[in-house]
Amino acid sequence: MVRDSIRILQAQGHKATRPRKLVLEVLGEIENPLSPYDIQGILHTRGKYLNHVTIYRILDLLCSLNLAHKMLSSGGFVKCSLDATEGCHRFMVCQHCGAIREFADKELCQEENDFAQNFGFHTEHHLSEFSGLCSRCYKK
Amino acid sequence: MVRDSIRILQAQGHKATRPRKLVLEVLGEIENPLSPYDIQGILHTRGKYLNHVTIYRILDLLCSLNLAHKMLSSGGFVKCSLDATEGCHRFMVCQHCGAIREFADKELCQEENDFAQNFGFHTEHHLSEFSGLCSRCYKK
DNA sequence: GGCTAAATGCAACATTATTACAATTAGCTC
DNA sequence: GAGCTAATTGTAATAATGTTGCATTTAGCC
Ligand SMILES: [Mn+2]
Ligand SMILES: [Mn+2]
Ligand SMILES: [Zn+2]
Ligand SMILES: [Zn+2]
Numbered sequence: 001m002v003r004d005s006i007r008i009l010q011a012q013g014h015k016a017t018r019p020r021k022l023v024l025e026v027l028g029e030i031e032n033p034l035s036p037y038d039i040q041g042i043l044h045t046r047g048k049y050l051n052h053v054t055i056y057r058i059l060d061l062l063c064s065l066n067l068a069h070k071m072l073s074s075g076g077f078v079k080c081s082l083d084a085t086e087g088c089h090r091f092m093v094c095q096h097c098g099a100i101r102e103f104a105d106k107e108l109c110q111e112e113n114d115f116a117q118n119f120g121f122h123t124e125h126h127l128s129e130f131s132g133l134c135s136r137c138y139k140k
Numbered sequence: 141m142v143r144d145s146i147r148i149l150q151a152q153g154h155k156a157t158r159p160r161k162l163v164l165e166v167l168g169e170i171e172n173p174l175s176p177y178d179i180q181g182i183l184h185t186r187g188k189y190l191n192h193v194t195i196y197r198i199l200d201l202l203c204s205l206n207l208a209h210k211m212l213s214s215g216g217f218v219k220c221s222l223d224a225t226e227g228c229h230r231f232m233v234c235q236h237c238g239a240i241r242e243f244a245d246k247e248l249c250q251e252e253n254d255f256a257q258n259f260g261f262h263t264e265h266h267l268s269e270f271s272g273l274c275s276r277c278y279k280k
Numbered sequence: 281g282g283c284t285a286a287a288t289g290c291a292a293c294a295t296t297a298t299t300a301c302a303a304t305t306a307g308c309t310c
Numbered sequence: 311g312a313g314c315t316a317a318t319t320g321t322a323a324t325a326a327t328g329t330t331g332c333a334t335t336t337a338g339c340c
Contacts (some may be wrong), residue, residue, distance in 0.1 A: 015337050091301050092261045120275025121232045128268035137259025
């Protein structure tokens with residue numbers, strides 16, 4: 001996964017730098033979306049330092065290459081996660097316990113593509129967030 | 141629309157204050173999502189002043205009552221718009237010209253509800269953002 | 281190992297968001 | 311309509327997030 005991203009990076013003429021590897025490493029292993037400062041914090045606990053400006057720039061690059069994606073998080077912050085699902089990022093956010101679950105579904109994408117087509121809109125990326133109650137919290 | 145919101149506000153024991161009326165007024169007439177500072181700016185051009193803290197608090201309240209909603213904007217900021225569509229907020233954002241078009245679709249909601257149900261998730265709000273090319277930019 | 285464009289770090293700044301507390305006001309009672 | 315009071319707003323201070331310009335470093339190349 002991270003290796004793939006680095007290959008794509010290089011194939012597009014970008015360097016495989018230490019900061020880029022570190023950011024990809026974190027994104028690759030943490031399931032939840034992460035803000036730039038989240039990433040900085042995680043790396044900090046591992047004794048690695050990256051300037052926040054650098055992290056912003058790396059995330060911008062990854063997004064522009066579709067290797068990562070910005071999304072709406074429960075708190076409203078910009079987050080990024082590795083783009084394992086080619087333009088489809090969906091999240092279920094529990095309003096009660098805050099749990100976030102990411103998933104992808106190509107059928108929904110198709111429906112959305114068709115729908116947008118009616119407006120002459122050509123869709124490339126699908127982001128969505130369902131808020132409600134997770135199975136645990138719903139039972140209560 | 142705004143009148144309705146005020147009624148709901150009062151029914152829940154909240155006061156119909158001048159700042160709340162002003163924020164609702166703006167949200168009700170501007171079609172695009174607005175950030176707290178957007179709202180402050182619009183009011184400013186009309187000779188009305190509201191402190192940004194007040195606006196944040198009002199938007200929080202409106203969201204908690206489902207009278208408004210936070211969303212991902214093209215720039216990644218938190219925006220709010222009046223909730224005319226009961227838990228369904230969908231946006232098409234053109235990656236080229238930045239145009240934002242809001243819409244709602246109950247069929248998509250149904251599909252999403254069903255999908256989430258498979259995970260035991262009970263969906264209450266649907267947010268989605270399609271990014272791609274609007275009809276104009278796609279032609280070029 | 282040196283060269284050079286690309287990338288990072290740093291500093292300064294801009295914007296957005298939150299907190300604590302004092303001042304004001306909407307809605308109620310009389 | 312005047313007075314009362316809890317709710318709301320404004321103010322000030324601060325925190326968190328995001329951007330820009332420029333000096334320094336480094337990856338990829340010869
Ligand atoms: Mn993507
Ligand atoms: Mn809503
Ligand atoms: Zn839950
Ligand atoms: Zn366009």
